[in-house]
């Protein structure tokens with residue numbers, strides 16, 4: 001699925017290992033997501049976003065937080081003055097679900113201009 005199509009989807013509750021994506025599905029989705037990489041033994045995807053200053057970084061964090069609350073799917077965020085690392089994993093699945101890729105694509109859509 002293309003990143004633009006993923007960004008049009010909404011998260012649904014996904015709980016249980018039957019919702020975990022297999023390695024082939026993850027690789028296929030990741031191929032269309034520039035800058036995102038696999039971490040934590042293939043159980044999470046991560047990307048570090050760079051900004052010119054703190055208020056731009058904080059604006060991004062707030063936008064991601066607003067989207068995450070609306071989707072009821074929440075990232076791990078680590079930030080400094082000019083960057084924010086966004087990590088997606090589905091705790092209820094114990095790894096990656098489609099929700100993680102939907103939200104990663106939605107983060108990219110926030111930055112599109």
Ligand SMILES: C[C@H](O)[C@H](O)[C@H]1CNC2=NC(N)=NC(=O)C2=N1
Nearest residue numbers: 013072073074089090091092093
């Ligand atoms: C009930 C609610 O949908 C769940 O607790 C959601 C909330 N946000 C979540 N966020 C993430 N990253 N993983 C989850 O499994 C998760 N579960």
